[in-house]
Amino acid sequence: MKITDEQVEEFDERGYILIRDLLSQTEIEIIQSAIPEILARSGPEIVRESDNPDTARLAFGPHYYSEPFARLVQLPRIIEPVRTLLRDEVYIHQSRLNPKPGFGTGGGWEWHQDFPPWHTIDGMPEPRCIMVSVFIDDCTPVTSPLLAIPGSQKHGLLDSKLHEDAKGRGYALHHIGQEELSKLADEGGIEPIIGNAGSVAFVHCNVVHGSANNVSPWRRAIAYLNFNATSNGCTSDERPWYQNNRDFTPLKSISDNALLDLANV
Numbered sequence: 001m002k003i004t005d006e007q008v009e010e011f012d013e014r015g016y017i018l019i020r021d022l023l024s025q026t027e028i029e030i031i032q033s034a035i036p037e038i039l040a041r042s043g044p045e046i047v048r049e050s051d052n053p054d055t056a057r058l059a060f061g062p063h064y065y066s067e068p069f070a071r072l073v074q075l076p077r078i079i080e081p082v083r084t085l086l087r088d089e090v091y092i093h094q095s096r097l098n099p100k101p102g103f104g105t106g107g108g109w110e111w112h113q114d115f116p117p118w119h120t121i122d123g124m125p126e127p128r129c130i131m132v133s134v135f136i137d138d139c140t141p142v143t144s145p146l147l148a149i150p151g152s153q154k155h156g157l158l159d160s161k162l163h164e165d166a167k168g169r170g171y172a173l174h175h176i177g178q179e180e181l182s183k184l185a186d187e188g189g190i191e192p193i194i195g196n197a198g199s200v201a202f203v204h205c206n207v208v209h210g211s212a213n214n215v216s217p218w219r220r221a222i223a224y225l226n227f228n229a230t231s232n233g234c235t236s237d238e239r240p241w242y243q244n245n246r247d248f249t250p251l252k253s254i255s256d257n258a259l260l261d262l263a264n265v
């Protein structure tokens with residue numbers, strides 16, 4: 001799928017673009033049906049909520065072990081816009097499924113950029129990585145959507161603090177301080193990224209973002225497919241396969257029907 005010059009400009013300026021209904025209802029149902037099996041895994045790739053160990057906060061690496069996710073990351077509709085935006089061939093640095101269940105059990109995410117742990121721990125040289133955020137459920141104002149500060153990626157790597165709790169659970173999240181956040185939000189505003197299930201946001205890895213906990217009764221799952229430019233491969237192998245993929249082979253697209261084909265097997 002070819003994105004327009006206006007979409008490229010919007011991404012460069014604001015740090016993200018949203019493409020509505022990029023995946024069909026049937027494709028989304030195929031992905032949704034894979035979630036219970038993913039969350040039932042017992043390995044370290046499943047990170048649990050610290051105050052509620054029965055609830056998975058995120059599942060790393062679903063594209064390695066779940067066929068619908070393996071196909072999702074290779075759909076031309078997903079890969080081609082990323083190649084255009086990064087002006088390079090791409091590979092998956094890391095994938096994550098955030099299930100964000102309702103009734104307050106799906107916890108919030110403090111304001112952060114995604115690039116700092118990839119840079120400081122994984123040795124990713126430049127912020128040439130995109131979080132492709134696939135809306136697996138409807139993301140509405142009431143289901144704790146992703147909140148983003150438009151244009152914040154232009155500030156580069158911000159001063160941030162490693163969150164001790166996140167460190168203990170294997171997910172190195174760097175939080176932005178209050179003063180910095182106020183400055184950025186006064187300058188760029190804060191926008192919720194909202195859309196139906198099947199919509200996809202392409203987000204620069206230095207965009208400052210966060211979310212509240214999900215107090216609605218509805219699940220709000222998003223899959224984050226983090227694509228890196230192949231010329232920007234990581235230099236460290238400290239973190240495991242599910243956090244820092246060491247295979248920089250350019251991803252090849254498969255048929256755009258590949259996900260849909262799973263409905264017929």
Ligand SMILES: O=C(O)CCC(=O)C(=O)O
Pocket residue numbers: 096098100109114144145146209210211212222224
């Ligand atoms: O899914 C969310 O609510 C936020 C997740 C997030 O910020 C992240 O995984 O970096």
